[in-house]
Amino acid sequence: MNENKKLKEILRISSEFSNIKDIDILLERVLTEARSSVNADAGTIYTKEGDLLHFSHAQNDTLQKRLPKGEKLLYRNFSILIDEYSIAGYVASTGETLNIPDVGKISNECPYTFDPEFDKKADYKTVSMLAVPLRFETEDIIGVLQIINARDGKGNIIPFSEDDALFIRHFASTASIAMKNAKMTRALLLRMIHMAELRDPKETGAHVNRVAAYSVEIYERWAVEKGVDREEIDSNRDLLRMAAMLHDVGKIAISDTILKKPAKLTEEEFEVMKTHTTLGADLFIDKQSRFDEIASTIALSHHENWNGTGYPLHPKEKDISIFGRIVAVADVYDALSCKRVYKEAWKEEDVLAEIRKMSGVKFDPEVVDAFFKSLDIIRSISEKYPDKT
Numbered sequence: 160m161n162e163n164k165k166l167k168e169i170l171r172i173s174s175e176f177s178n179i180k181d182i183d184i185l186l187e188r189v190l191t192e193a194r195s196s197v198n199a200d201a202g203t204i205y206t207k208e209g210d211l212l213h214f215s216h217a218q219n220d221t222l223q224k225r226l227p228k229g230e231k232l233l234y235r236n237f238s239i240l241i242d243e244y245s246i247a248g249y250v251a252s253t254g255e256t257l258n259i260p261d262v263g264k265i266s267n268e269c270p271y272t273f274d275p276e277f278d279k280k281a282d283y284k285t286v287s288m289l290a291v292p293l294r295f296e297t298e299d300i301i302g303v304l305q306i307i308n309a310r311d312g313k314g315n316i317i318p319f320s321e322d323d324a325l326f327i328r329h330f331a332s333t334a335s336i337a338m339k340n341a342k343m344t345r346a347l348l349l350r351m352i353h354m355a356e357l358r359d360p361k362e363t364g365a366h367v368n369r370v371a372a373y374s375v376e377i378y379e380r381w382a383v384e385k386g387v388d389r390e391e392i393d394s395n396r397d398l399l400r401m402a403a404m405l406h407d408v409g410k411i412a413i414s415d416t417i418l419k420k421p422a423k424l425t426e427e428e429f430e431v432m433k434t435h436t437t438l439g440a441d442l443f444i445d446k447q448s449r450f451d452e453i454a455s456t457i458a459l460s461h462h463e464n465w466n467g468t469g470y471p472l473h474p475k476e477k478d479i480s481i482f483g484r485i486v487a488v489a490d491v492y493d494a495l496s497c498k499r500v501y502k503e504a505w506k507e508e509d510v511l512a513e514i515r516k517m518s519g520v521k522f523d524p525e526v527v528d529a530f531f532k533s534l535d536i537i538r539s540i541s542e543k544y545p546d547k548t
Contacts, residue, residue: 168196169329176337180450181400183372184393185341186216189334193306194218196330197289197323200308200316204293205247207301211238212247215302222281229383231536236543243270247303250290254300256328257290260318289319291331295339302338304331348404355411366493368544371403373489374482376536381485381529395453402454403486406461409439433470436462453482461486464521476523484523488514488530491521492537497546 172192179185186204194202201219205212217234226232243249249271250257259265262273262285278285287309293302306327309319319327352367375396382392410418413435417428424432439458443451459471460483467475492514498504505513511531518527530537 168326169333172196172330173333173337176334177340179337179397180341180344181397182338182341182345183216184375184397184400185337187218188393189304189338190216190218193304193327193330193334194220197306197319197327198310199289199306199319200310201283201285202304202306203247205239205251205303205305207241207251207299208238210241212241212251212303213238219281219283219307222283229380229532233535233539236539244272246271246273246288246290247305250292250303250305251300254292254294256292256324257288258319258321258324259288259290261286262288286316287318289324289327291324291327293331293335293338295335301335301342304334344401348401351408352404355408363546365544365546366497367404367406369493369541370406370486370489371400372540372544373492373530373533373537374403374485375400376533376540377485377489377526377529378482380533381481381526384529398450398453399482399485402450402457402482403489405439405442405454406457406486406490407435407439408442409435409437409458412438433462436460436471456480457482457486459483461490463487465523466520469521479523481523481526484526485529488522488526491517492530493541496541 175192176185176188179188186206190202190204193199200221201217203217204215206215207213214234214237217232219232222232239245239248241248241251243252246257246259246262249255257271259273265271265273273285273288275285277283285307288305288307289309290303290305292300293304294300304327306319308316309323311317349364352364378399379392379396382395413432417424417431420428436459440455443455443458446452446455457480460474460480463469463472463474463479463483464487465476465479465484467473492510495505495510495513496507511534514522514527514530518524
């Protein structure tokens with residue numbers, strides 16, 4: 160890639176990244192674009208959390224091709240210390256870029272080593288690796304971008320070139336700016352959630368992150384099977400991820416007498432509780448963007464039922480927003496699966512049986528189908544956002 164093409168590519172990527180507001184959706188895109196720009200088979204992103212690097216996102220073309228169409232790779236959630244003994248830890252602690260032609264031939268003089276555990280379990284072979292720090296200008300490291308196995312035009316694994324390393328360093332600077340902005344957006348949303356959490360202990364950051372992440376996976380599976388255009392899917396995933404976090408934000412306006420009542424609500428109290436849907440939607444009444452529209456419709460419609468027996472407006476079937484239909488399933492799955500002060504967590508088989516039972520009654524059958532096809536990913540998401548104990 161010549162210098163002119165590199166510049167154009169960086170400008171294109173910068174423009175596209177600036178349009179993505181959710182941090183998780185952005186990290187997926189960062190990894191995709193980084194791999195594509197240097198023709199890498201795989202890659203991972205670690206995000207810094209205190210003194211740890213959290214394994215955040217991963218992609219692998221070789222492993223993905225082994226799966227049935229529509230399935231996604233599953234990765235366990237883990238963290239590593241920021242020290243000089245692992246490749247990612249070394250990059251995060253020193254701020255240096257590592258361009259390793261063959262991880263199996265790292266010199267004994269290097270403080271870091273390559274851990275082959277994942278390769279053994281996945282039947283994969285990591286050879287070349289390029290690891291760069293993610294940082295905003297001169298500020299502290301916010302993460303590490305690690306791309307794996309550069310390929311030539313015939314698909315053979317080759318080392319990353321110095322031009323590749325230079326390009327990815329520029330790429331990482333552009334990505335870091337977008338990441339900083341997206342993290343600020345997530346922090347703002349979580350502050351709004353925390354206000355609701357102070358009123359309603361059920362409305363935790365972990366809960367809303369799970370519901371939002373479940374919703375994105377269900378939506379993508381539903382949309383792909385419906386033949387929705389990829390660009391539209393990606394745009395909706397970004398907005399849905401943020402908007403779904405605010406599905407119950409209207410509860411901030413419900414009195415403590417009702418919101419924190421340890422016993423079953425009376426009929427009159429339940430009628431008041433129902434108003435959290437309209438109150439939440441009203442927060443976005445002065446719509447300035449498509450995000451406002453989606454957040455408003457989710458807040459309003461996530462308690463509507465497929466058969467018209469929900470609230471507050473009683474539409475039926477496809478008259479209910481698709482986003483509301485999706486969040487309804489995600490919210491119920493999470494609520495039943497988790498322990499609360501007023502109930503124990505249900506066994507998973509009971510939760511799944513209930514969702515199947517409510518298909519065509521409370522839930523859109525197509526959304527339920529997409530939920531079950533996404534179940535392995537949904538389980539992994541629940542591990543990523545555990546409730547605080």
